[in-house]
Amino acid sequence: MIQKIFIPQVNVNDQSATVVRWYVAESSFVNKGEALCLIETQKAASDIYADKSGYLRIVCPEGREVSTGMVIGYVSDSLEEVLLEENDGSLKNSQNNLASGRRATVKAQLLAKKFNIDLADVPADGVVKESDVYLFLEKKGSTRETCSSQEGTAMPAGVEQDLIGSVEPLSSIQKKVCSAVEESLRRNVGSYISVEVRVDKVLAVIKEYVSLKRKMVRLNDVIIKAAGLALKKFPLMNAFYWKGQIARYRSINIGIIMDYQGSLVAPVIKDVSEKTVEQIAVESGLLQMKALKNQFVPEDFAGGTFTVTNLSGLGVKHFMPIIYGYQSSILGVSAEHLSCVEDGPSTPRMGRVINLEMTYDHRLVNGIQAAVFLKEIKSFIETAEIEKEV
Amino acid sequence: MDDVLRLIFKEALALTDIDAQQIREDSSIVTVKGWDSLGHLRLIAALEKTYGITIDPLEAIDLVDVTAIQNLVSKKKSL
Incomplete structure (x- = not known):
């Protein structure tokens, strides 16, 4: 049995929330009632808890803003169960069909979009995963570090790019x-x-x-x-x-x-x-x-x-x-x-x-x-x- | 007053060794240097972490002196 972890409607006016932090690592075992992640709406931050004990599968990365009602992860009796369900296509929020007919996880699609690459070019066995995209980027000459440094918007004219140590988005x-x-x-x-x-x-x-x-x-x-x-x-x-x-x-x-x-x-x-x-x-x-x-x-x-x-x-x-x-x-x-x-x-x-x-x-x-x-x-x-x- | 609690005070309120040594059981929020609102929050967090206890907000606002803290910690640890 799988528990879908949704972004709840914390406030009537909330249309989205940001997944600030996952407290539990991907694939870890969690107990019923355990805090899984911290989400942040326009007005407040709150924790999401596990309704059942099982293994955590994360489909929404930290820092991403998602609509209320969206699935951001799963808790299942076994990780195989989630993978089977994903391959079966019943967990529609976690992955989508690509135009090429291939399937990819949300993380992989986001990463591909960020670096403007076609997932059809990414070698993978079955579903294209985030790790496949990273591997593909690394082979192209972009390490994870250089990938990260490309995040954010361009700095204003007159600011020397070399002086910028890092750029990070603001919380909600x-x-x-x-x-x-x-x-x-x-x-x-x-x-x-x-x-x-x-x-x-x-x-x-x-x-x-x-x-x-x-x-x-x-x-x-x-x-x-x-x-x-x-x-x-x-x-x-x-x-x-x-x-x-x-x-x-x-x-x-x-x-x-x-x-x-x-x-x-x-x-x-x-x-x-x-x-x-x-x-x-x-x-x-x-x-x-x-x-x-x-x-x-x-x-x-x-x-x-x-x-x-x-x-x-x-x-x-x-x-x-x-x-x-x-x-x-x-x-x-x-x-x-x-x-x-x-x-x-x-x-x-x-x-x-x-x-x-x-x-x-x-x-x-x-x-x-x-x-x-x-x-x-x-x-x-x-x-x-x-x-x-x- | 035991050394662990003294150390918690010293670190949470950023006290010098001399100031920390002067903390006694009857010391309170109006006599200990640095025990202001922010210091109180740091103190609560340090007590919870060190002793592995949870302090309810209503309990926290009654912790106005060292004796009150000692009593609450003893009570929580014995549960």
């Missing part, structure tokens, strides 16, 4: 981020503002809270809460510009930029202004764990109306974030550091501070509004109000 998530960044820069008229925030007091409050309650709360959770409350007070910051209009959001949903599979995503905490710092801390902690364990689902990224990006863990003191999606502003959080602060008139001392950096759409928000908005967040963090919140 990386492509999505690229599109979002390009779109943001094209659509928004970004202006930038920054403010220094003293954090000695709030850090002491957090320290006391963690020691007493033994629950995780971080400075970033307090900042998210502060931003949520400030957004409630300044709804223009929770909106976006659209063709001469202001579109205001009903909810305050804050996306948190985080690293996910080598790219950036913004999973969302919803209704932030209505939640306590502790609730926000739990949700942000769970989102970070989802990133670690590759457990994001498309819903995690939906509905963001404002974004917070925190580079404090990397020691960054200043940066200029780019507005994310259909939003009017984004808040950046820099690294905590020592700075000379005023402690009453003419009383300088060293204190711990962070910089809050904000990029905003200047068509919608003017400099004064942005400054007052940041001052509101700064005030929330610096004052004892946080004690009540925590």
Whole structure:
């Protein structure tokens, strides 16, 4: 009995997915329930599992984008079973008849197409396989290494080809981020503002809270809460510009930029202004764990109306974030550091501070509004109000 | 605190030998240098890999100090 491994419809809008990685090598034995491969749609990545125990036959190579419903491999009781079925022609997705009357695997056809060769010229016993095509290419003088180097598009004029070490395609998530960044820069008229925030007091409050309650709360959770409350007070910051209009959001949903599979995503905490710092801390902690364990689902990224990006863990003191999606502003959080602060008139001392950096759409928000908005967040963090919140 | 756990902390949080030696059972996310969000994720990953255990996300967000980690690891290893 053979299990066909299909590309599932992860999201209703998904029409295709990329096979990112096969966890199991071709022809290996897999157990029922074992993760076989990682696929990536426009919005999320997910694993495909074996419905039965048996031997894995891979027909779709890593890095290839395929339509949903397409067969990318098989699990069978024996490899012979798959080969017999393939020769019998019943596994139609894995190989097709060629015009010459010969048969070839999908891998072989893709490779032949890439190097513009006629499979009729490739010597093979029976079905033409990928290895046959490679052998044919090598005999023609192209090794696998030189084959690989021919992948990708031509480099722009003015770039010396010898300087290029390798060219690799972006993952679906990386492509999505690229599109979002390009779109943001094209659509928004970004202006930038920054403010220094003293954090000695709030850090002491957090320290006391963690020691007493033994629950995780971080400075970033307090900042998210502060931003949520400030957004409630300044709804223009929770909106976006659209063709001469202001579109205001009903909810305050804050996306948190985080690293996910080598790219950036913004999973969302919803209704932030209505939640306590502790609730926000739990949700942000769970989102970070989802990133670690590759457990994001498309819903995690939906509905963001404002974004917070925190580079404090990397020691960054200043940066200029780019507005994310259909939003009017984004808040950046820099690294905590020592700075000379005023402690009453003419009383300088060293204190711990962070910089809050904000990029905003200047068509919608003017400099004064942005400054007052940041001052509101700064005030929330610096004052004892946080004690009540925590 | 055993040496293995100390080594996990040292590597996951990129601590110096001196900083790692200062970690005690009552050390927590607000007292250990480098135990930030990213450090916490690296710590969870290192604990799972080293001890061959799986830490649930809800469990992970409660691991705020060394004692909590020791208790969870002991519980998981005894299962």
